[in-house]
Structures are given as C-alpha cells and as structure tokens.
Amino acid sequence: MINAMMNSQLTITSLMKHAERVNGAVEIVSVTADNPRHRYTYREAFARARRLANALVKLGLKPGDTVATFAWNDYRHLEIYYAVSCSGMICHTVNPRLFPEQIEYIVNHGRDQWVFVDATMVPLLEQLQDTMPDVKGFVVMTDSAHMPATSLRNARCYEDLLAAEGDEFEWPELDENTPSALCYTSGTTGNPKGVLYTHRSTLLHCYASIAPDVFGLSVKDVALPIVPMFHVNGWGMVYSAPMTGAKLVMPGPKMGDGETLCALINEEKVTVSAGVPTVWLALLNYLAKTGKTIDSLNRLTVGGAACPFTIFDDFRNKHGVDVQQGWGMTEMNPLGTFNGNVPPAIADLPPEQYDKMRLKQGRPVFGVEIKIVDTDNNELPWDGASAGAVKVRGPWIIAEYYRYDGQTLDDDGWFETGDVACIDEYGYMQITDRLKDVIKSGGEWISSIELENCAVNHPAVAEAAVVGMPHPSWSERPLLLVILQEGESLSREEMLAWFDGKVAKWWIPEDCLFVDSLPHTATGKLSKKDIRETYKDYRWPDIA
Structure with missing residues (x-):
C-alpha cells in the first residue's frame, strides 16, 4: 500500500x-x-x-x-x-x-x-x-x-x-x-x-x-x-x-514558599499552575495570614497525592480558583487520568455529589488504557463500587525499566500501577489506596486515603496519616496519626467522633495519636513504610 x-x-x-x-x-x-x-x-x-x-x-x-x-x-x-x-x-x-x-x-x-x-x-x-x-x-x-x-x-x-x-x-x-x-x-x-x-x-x-x-x-x-x-x-x-x-x-x-508564589502569581499574572498538595496548603496559609489575593489565577492542578477537600473548597470559594486533579506516575510520563472540565451530566449533579466527583482522580486521557482487576486478574466493571488493582498501557507508558532484570509488564502486556481504585459509569477513577497500604480488616478492605481525607477536613487538623496495624481479632485495624493546626487542641474522642456518619462505622480508626511530624518521601508523599516502622511496637489501648 x-x-x-x-x-x-x-x-x-x-x-x-x-x-x-x-x-x-x-x-x-x-x-x-x-x-x-x-x-x-x-x-x-x-x-x-x-x-x-x-x-x-x-x-x-x-x-x-x-x-x-x-x-x-x-x-x-x-x-x-x-x-x-x-x-x-x-x-x-x-x-x-x-x-x-x-x-x-x-x-x-x-x-x-x-x-x-x-x-x-x-x-x-x-x-x-x-x-x-x-x-x-x-x-x-x-x-x-x-x-x-x-x-x-x-x-x-x-x-x-x-x-x-x-x-x-x-x-x-x-x-x-x-x-x-x-x-x-x-x-x-x-x-x-x-x-x-x-x-x-x-x-x-x-x-x-x-x-x-x-x-x-x-x-x-x-x-x-x-x-x-x-x-x-x-x-x-x-x-x-x-x-x-x-x-x-x-x-x-x-x-514551596507561599510568599514568593503569591508574588509571582500577582506580578506575572499567572493563570495556571501545577503542584503537590503541600505546596497549595503553604500558599493557602500565606493568603489566610496576609489577606492577599491571587486574582489572575483561574485554575491549578493537584497531583502526586489525593487532594483534600479543604484545598478544593478554599481555592474555589475564597479565591475563585478551579482546582483540577491529575493522576499518574513516573512510569507513565506521568499523565494517566485528569479531572478538569466536567460533562453536563456531572455539572448538573447536586452540590454534594458534584464535589465528590471533582475530588476523584478523573477520567482516562486518550492514549491511556485503564482496567481494574480482582485478585484472580479478572477485569472488574466500571460501576463505581467494584475496587481492584489498576493496570495501564499506552504509548507513553513504560515497557521495561532501565537496566533491570525483573519483569515490568504482566503476561498480557499491561503495567500494574500498585494502586487500588474503582471507576464509575462516567469513567471517573477514584484511587482508594496503594496495594501495599490498603488495610485488610476482617477480610474487607478499608481505604487509608479516604480516612486521611476525612481527617484533614476537620478544621483543627493540619495533616493526617492512617496505617493498618496488626489486630488479634480483625487481622488489621486503622491507626490514625494527626498533626494539629497551630494553636488548636483536640481530644482523641473528639477526633474519632468526627468520622461518624462520614464513613462506614467499621472503617472508623481504632485509635488516634497526636504527633508533631510525619515522615514524607522525597516527592512529598506520606511515607507509610516509615510510619509502620516507627510504630511497629504499638499496642491497641483496649487490648492487654
């Protein structure tokens, strides 16, 4: 031809x-x-x-x-x-x-x-x-x-x-x-x-x-x-x-400096930006302390970690900035899904449902194929409820690691991302956890990410982490670690009561510890591995 x-x-x-x-x-x-x-x-x-x-x-x-x-x-x-x-x-x-x-x-x-x-x-x-x-x-x-x-x-x-x-x-x-x-x-x-x-x-x-x-x-x-x-x-x-x-x-x-970012946005008339959640929290804190505005900025992208609702809500309602979310990874160059413009069916949802959709990781970008599978590698439906391991393939996704002897793709040519997610009927993916971080309690999965997002929505909470710790009756139960906002106070009971009605009752963390700091990886994500190592000798308060 x-x-x-x-x-x-x-x-x-x-x-x-x-x-x-x-x-x-x-x-x-x-x-x-x-x-x-x-x-x-x-x-x-x-x-x-x-x-x-x-x-x-x-x-x-x-x-x-x-x-x-x-x-x-x-x-x-x-x-x-x-x-x-x-x-x-x-x-x-x-x-x-x-x-x-x-x-x-x-x-x-x-x-x-x-x-x-x-x-x-x-x-x-x-x-x-x-x-x-x-x-x-x-x-x-x-x-x-x-x-x-x-x-x-x-x-x-x-x-x-x-x-x-x-x-x-x-x-x-x-x-x-x-x-x-x-x-x-x-x-x-x-x-x-x-x-x-x-x-x-x-x-x-x-x-x-x-x-x-x-x-x-x-x-x-x-x-x-x-x-x-x-x-x-x-x-x-x-x-x-x-x-x-x-x-x-x-x-x-x-x-990472809120004052410099504010000055750059205002003096250079920045319209669009992209960064991890910790950067946006630093900017929001600076704006709250100074009363300054960022009038030229109309949209920003959050990636690298799930976007807390407080970031989405504060930028939207206090500064008129549309917060968009992307998901991907180094092996994907990194773009995989994006939650930006919404189709009419989503735009017409009631406000509470609309906000939940905007906090999802978004729809696959053309060029990226995505599927979710169960433990037997059976593909799961896009029904918004079935959660499974995320696999991807496409022209900007890794085929093999550089100078690496191990297997990179599965036998069918898909790359397993290590994430657990569900995808709804509109094609919106929601990451519920990393495979290595998911909490398995009584044979059921609990999303540490969803619990963390719920915790940081409390006005007294600056940052939170949830890890699964061994439990004699339930295999694992979630342990909540919280950094409070400067000048705030909160009891263990008040923090745990915050989850009532927001997540399934059996998801509510078993205990809460208030800490001064949490470890992060080099890319700014919570280091669950280090948290588990630090608290490896932890014992549940109600268990002798």
Whole structure:
C-alpha cells in the first residue's frame, strides 16, 4: 500500500524549533539563587541551548551518553533539558531530596558522565562525589560572579562554558524512539528503578496534556510549574508551554514558599499552575495570614497525592480558583487520568455529589488504557463500587525499566500501577489506596486515603496519616496519626467522633495519636513504610 502521508519524526527537537520560530517572543521568568527575577524569551533560551550543545561536545559527550541534573525549576535547567535531549543524549534529572545512598545508586546506575548542579546543591554533591567514580566533572549552574569555591572535581562554571561558544549548532536528525530523558522512582521498596523516556513518548504525552479537558494550555496562559523538573519532567509543562506559546514562570528554589508564589502569581499574572498538595496548603496559609489575593489565577492542578477537600473548597470559594486533579506516575510520563472540565451530566449533579466527583482522580486521557482487576486478574466493571488493582498501557507508558532484570509488564502486556481504585459509569477513577497500604480488616478492605481525607477536613487538623496495624481479632485495624493546626487542641474522642456518619462505622480508626511530624518521601508523599516502622511496637489501648 502507498503511504499517503509524510512520516515526520516526533522529536523534542521539532518542538523546540517550532517554539523558537512561532513563539520566540514569549517570555520566560525565573527565580534563581543568583537572580531574584531573570527574564528572557524562548528565542533567547534556545539560542543559549545551542551554545550549551556546543559545550557538551567539547566536554567529550556523545549521543547516548547520560547527563545528570541536580537543579530547581529555572531557565538554565530548561536549557539543559533541550540541549541534552536534542543532541541525542539522555537528560537524567535527579531528585536531590532522596537519601544519599539512593542518589549514589541512581547516578552510578544511570551511568552519568557529567553532572549539572545548582549552586545551592554544591555542598550535597561535594559530600557524595567520591561515591560517583564514573562522573567526569561537574558544571555549577551560575555565573562567574556567584561561582562558589568548591572541591567538586573538574568543576566548571555554567555561564563561562556558554560564553566560550557560538549559538550555531547543527542538531542531529534523531529517530523518534531515541531515548531523551531518564527519571528514577523514589524507591520506597528496594532500589529506585529507572524509567527511560523517548522523544516519541514525550511528544505524545505533550499533545495529550494540552487538550482542553486536560491542562488546556494556550498562548493566552501564563504557566507556573511548581512541580519540580526533577520529578517526572515537571509533569511535562516545560514542553507543553513552549509548544503552545504559554509564558513560563519558574520559581526556582522558592517553589514551596507561599510568599514568593503569591508574588509571582500577582506580578506575572499567572493563570495556571501545577503542584503537590503541600505546596497549595503553604500558599493557602500565606493568603489566610496576609489577606492577599491571587486574582489572575483561574485554575491549578493537584497531583502526586489525593487532594483534600479543604484545598478544593478554599481555592474555589475564597479565591475563585478551579482546582483540577491529575493522576499518574513516573512510569507513565506521568499523565494517566485528569479531572478538569466536567460533562453536563456531572455539572448538573447536586452540590454534594458534584464535589465528590471533582475530588476523584478523573477520567482516562486518550492514549491511556485503564482496567481494574480482582485478585484472580479478572477485569472488574466500571460501576463505581467494584475496587481492584489498576493496570495501564499506552504509548507513553513504560515497557521495561532501565537496566533491570525483573519483569515490568504482566503476561498480557499491561503495567500494574500498585494502586487500588474503582471507576464509575462516567469513567471517573477514584484511587482508594496503594496495594501495599490498603488495610485488610476482617477480610474487607478499608481505604487509608479516604480516612486521611476525612481527617484533614476537620478544621483543627493540619495533616493526617492512617496505617493498618496488626489486630488479634480483625487481622488489621486503622491507626490514625494527626498533626494539629497551630494553636488548636483536640481530644482523641473528639477526633474519632468526627468520622461518624462520614464513613462506614467499621472503617472508623481504632485509635488516634497526636504527633508533631510525619515522615514524607522525597516527592512529598506520606511515607507509610516509615510510619509502620516507627510504630511497629504499638499496642491497641483496649487490648492487654
């Protein structure tokens, strides 16, 4: 059969060239350690990416080599993203919040040749560099005026590297299946695993993410990606914003600072943002303390953990911001489902039912197939009640882990996410737990996530965690751990009574402990593994 259509390759290079030519005058604003408000355009960014590509060649790097970054969300990190991937190399974004032994493992496992490091993270790598024998050198992401004295071997200054190069570079013609980026899971069990993205998977994910019923980015938007670029490519916003011509505002090391976020939103007229729940709580707390508003912001996306109702309700009713929710994972690039625009059947629901639907993780994005299965791998119906293990497949979902000998997919070619969920007749998925965190009490499942969301809706509660602890009569029962809001007080009995009428009676936690802090993973999620270890000797109060 004659091929009637052109077979153009889906590459990040093509995205970059399009953005430079069509959206070149659009602004990128960054907060960095050496500049509180750096400004330039996409055209200037990609000219500097060509300078960097020339420098990469002079450093001895070649297509297929892996280049690591320890960096925040800013313009230099953006330049590295494009220069490395479009040169045919692999951009390995490393999460600096991981434990030192995890960082050592993934840098060595990823076979990183050079490391680009933000100046604020130099001390961390000075302590770890001897555990990274194959790394040839380090590039500190600053200018000569702010270049720190460092013991890093073969250390170079980023701006000095670029200053020595011209901005002409012949980008190689790449196959769309060329690897472009590498990101490791947080390694909550065992060593972190590497997920190797390709140019094709990245472009397809980008096309999906800009759809009206997903992020809905357009040239009218000013986007503030708060989710770190070292975490699943910042949910792809550093690709989708240039593709559409949205202005980018990048918070650098201030991504968790409510005051800085408020200032950026108001001064740069940010319209859309994305981040994890802890970031939004920090912003809401700052707004509540100062009485300030964020009038330009019209929508934000919550991901990485379930969205508490308080976040949804406060942004909507106090600030007029539509809170949308997404779900996915590192192995999915990360987008899987999205709860943004709602179909008419949902919009017409009574307010209480409508709110429950908006707090679900959303409907599958086209390109992602989802099914839920029981313990015998039988597919379960989408009836809103049947809960099972979530499996996915699609063109931007992992086929195999990087340099991994184990099995990644099941025998039918599906990837098991480790989540437990139900899906309703409208296609809305609700994550009820992680398979490893689900509480099995008397042969029935209890959702720790639903209990946590219920607990944090109490006005005196700042954060809550629920874990299943061994029980002689019921196998497991839920134990609630609560951090109170500053200045608030609450008794155990008052906290447990809060659940009455909100969840099934047999779901109500057996006990409640008030704590000063809770452990989190490197990506900001509650670390249930550490909580269970801390309380492994816990005994129920009514059991001798």
